[in-house]
Amino acid sequence: MIRNLTEHDKEHLQEALVKSGQKVTPQREAVFTVLLAERDHPTVDEVFNRAREVMPGLSLATVYNCLETFVGCGLVRQVNHERESTRYCPNLAPHAHFRDKETGQVHDIELPPDVMKSLRSILPPGFDSEVIEISFLGRAQAKDSHSN
Amino acid sequence: MIRNLTEHDKEHLQEALVKSGQKVTPQREAVFTVLLAERDHPTVDEVFNRAREVMPGLSLATVYNCLETFVGCGLVRQVNHERESTRYCPNLAPHAHFRDKETGQVHDIELPPDVMKSLRSILPPGFDSEVIEISFLGRAQAKDSHSN
DNA sequence: CTTGCGGATTAGACTCATTCTAATTGAGTT
DNA sequence: AACTCAATTAGAATGAGTCTAATCCGCAAG
Structure with missing residues (x-):
């Protein structure tokens, strides 16, 4: 279901992170992989559940942290509708x-x-x-x- | 600070409420008055505090109810930014x-x-x-x- | 090596806007 | 005077998101 990152996507991730002084970590790779795998604007909870299949120890707080970091370095966008849960979108x-x-x-x-x-x-x-x-x-x- | 509704605004309120099978109540008049008095897109809490000056017994739940009713009959619009508190706007x-x-x-x-x-x-x-x-x-x- | 440093991760407590619940009120009827 | 039914109310419950304090881990210095 969830494929690994292509070499290209991996570089994309690494470049954006490093450029804003952040590190590449397994958790961040996992979360980013989930975002690219199914571009259906998942909520944090959905990202969390999908990423757990691949990295069972992952914590919800970390998913929040990763997504915040990604937004900060322009890798993904937040999508809000009314006051529903925030969704995430890797379409730049x-x-x-x-x-x-x-x-x-x-x-x-x-x-x-x-x-x-x-x-x-x-x-x-x-x-x-x-x-x-x-x-x-x-x-x-x-x-x-x-x-x- | 908070003036009463003009005759015109009162009719506007009454018409919209009755048209969608709702009643005119003192609480709804108070909340609507607050919305028209200062068109600065107040949050529920701000509406609550302003309306209390005029009707001290008013409850927060009622303010939520009134605003929901107003949205339902097209009297006001909700305004959301990211996931901040919802604001309300009587500009149609x-x-x-x-x-x-x-x-x-x-x-x-x-x-x-x-x-x-x-x-x-x-x-x-x-x-x-x-x-x-x-x-x-x-x-x-x-x-x-x-x-x- | 092994020690120390600093950022990343973690579980769980916390916040706070909003919604829900169950009881009460009150206006208009019968 | 008793009924009815929506509106109001206080307070409990929900739930997304944030905060905290402890732990982990990679890496550089000794």
Whole structure:
């Protein structure tokens, strides 16, 4: 179910960690592997349970720590909907999130540069934004179960 | 500090409540008054404290109930940022939210119809969205302290 | 070697927004 | 005056996330 990291992904992880003064540890590799294996925006608990299959001693606190570290060095994004549990997403390309009202599934929606630009343009002078979050809520005709 | 509802706002409240089979109660009037008095996107706790000045016996559970009811009949919107406490906003026009990283203040950003349309247009076929949430995070040159 | 250092990991306690529960109130009826 | 049914209430319960203090582990210095 959970494959090992490809050489490429391993380098990606290592580079990002080292660049922000963090170490590569077995726990971090395991958590990162889980994130890449199934890109369905898992919650911390889901990551925890999946990672335990591969590293049974892993603790929940460590999963929180790893994910926080990854966010800190730009390896993954947090995804929040209302006040539900935070989900995690290794897709780094700019994208919005679509949440299916029925299934709860989260899908990535590609965000073309011109839409980004038009969004930025609605900010009145004096407002300077680093992060823009866009989330849709609705229903999706099931097609591919995951989100990319 | 907290003025009474204008006749107009009172009718607005009454109409929305009755239309969805709810009753007008003193508690609901008090909470709605608080929301309209200062449009700074208060948290439940802030609403609670402000409303207590006017109705000391009011309970926190009731504030939660009232706000939930208001959301249900379209009188107010919930505003969430990451996993912080939910805030409430009586601005019904389509708008985005800008959250100041430093002060935590939330400002409303008007959302022109063509931007809404271009956003809707990025959804692949099969995706049908009712609600779009857009939130900016950044720094705002203080100007008017409230949002609206 | 083996000792010491500092970051990473861990279990479990803690926080705090929100929800739930069960009892009470109160307005409008019969 | 008794009924009814939603709204209100206080306090308990939930649960995601954070904090704490102890342990672990890789690595560099002696």
